[in-house]
Amino acid sequence: MPDNQIDVTYIAKLAKLELSDEEIARFSQDLNQILAHVEQLNEWDVEGIAPMSHPLPDMDALRADNCSSGLSNDEAMANAPACAEGQIRVPKVVESAHS
């Protein structure tokens, strides 16, 4: 396993989290301790073992592709933090061409 120390500032950017200096220091310490412990997984020979992503062998994820009604527009938007004209309001994401 890599012995790099975790770069919490970089990872937080990937995870879309803004952390305080205090959080970065604390998480760096906690996570490096956890990652050092996790090194023990290297003790096990996993050669030829298929990765297990799901605990049950008999899952059948397919169902008939039928139409059914879901939430109404109003119900779906009832928890949105900002709405206007039946839509969820978000910050401007496209700059105007002449700006």
Added chain:
Amino acid sequence: MKFGTISHWKQQLSSGAISPVELVQELASKIEALNPSLNAYISWDKEAALVAAASADISKPLGGIPIAIKDNICVKGQPARCSSRMLEDFVAPYNASSINNLHKNGAITFGNTNMDEFAMGSHGENSAFGATLNPNNPLHVPGGSSSGSAAAVAAGIAIAALGSDTGGSIRQPASHCGIVGIKPTYGRISRYGLVAFASSLDQIGPLSQNVQDAALMLNCLCGYDPKDSTSSKRETPDFSAEIGQSIAGIKIGVPKEYLSSGNDPAVSAALAGSIKALEELGAQIVEISLPRAEAVVSTYYIIACAEASSNLSRFDGIRYGHRTAGNTSLDNLYSRSRSEGFGAEVKRRIILGTYVLSSGFYDAYYTRAQKVRALVAQDFNNAFAQVDYIIGPSSPTAAPRLKDESLSPLQTYLADIYTIPANLAGLPAISIPYPQQSGLPIGIQLQAPHFAETGLLRVASALELALS
């Protein structure tokens, strides 16, 4: 201290000794009196429960019985906050399938129980709504993450409750509070409407005062649901069918790795006492080995955090949940809303999960953990070729003290060593209390092969009776 079991209240309701409305009123007055000192519930909608009680059909299996619901399971029109600032104002627009199943069977859903934020924690202290206290000793934690569900049942302010269990979050608080908690086989109960933490591990289950009530609730909760692609099409048996039957001749394995010197003396004594009781009932005790027992915590925290970092990416401040105030760019809106909405433990796990999935580290951590997970599952397959069930502690210790700052996150994670394996392998497992003369409760865990809950409940019930 307890409020009376489901069986007790069913009998009271059917004899006419009490009406469903009176039962809700009696329970509500207990909650109002005791909850301020315990913080087991975040909220309870007495009016809605009274309306449901007025039309309750007591002929149904859970007719007129109020059930408390963990704050991460959606009940239409009620908050589902996951004990997080992120979802402080969220009102569920639909019912979880487990809730529909409770309602179909006559139950009245009543109260949102406190929890560790987004089900991440083992102490019930990571809640934006304050810690829950252990009703057996308020200087100690109730366990977690289904902290409020366990504390409410133990304190007699709930008859029974729903929880969710990703790495022990039903069984460990049940153990610390002195009640029964079962995580059924992965796929038994639909997770539709459960806020996802780690989807290959999450499972809903009941917390109750005894094994009989757990079986009654499973009868109402289990079954295929097209809305959860991981839900099993296996038929739902009568889970109480074998309760009361003899366990003579049944083979019960004791993993030598579970007889660790890291267990508290009271835990070791409880395990020894339980093994003795099972032998006296005619069960055959067999020493077995689960060679990967030491690897489960590392495996679990890599997989659970990886899945959580993905599942919790939906909380972006756009469609629902907390949005930061003021005008800002879209990118800043995402990161500020998330940083303001999530608590420390949730951020810590998102960072860990993002790291193990990031370019250059994915195979070394995540893929390797998935392979060790396969080995852990293989250990159980080998064990269940030799024995019918496995016994061990639910937790290496009794409930820790509140606000114990000497415990690092890693030390707290390591205490999940006995509950995590059932989630990794998808097995059903139950924690039942081992009676204590004094001191804090200790739980004993029984694990079974996939879909063998009926027999598991038979053994658990026989042990419960022998110990009582």
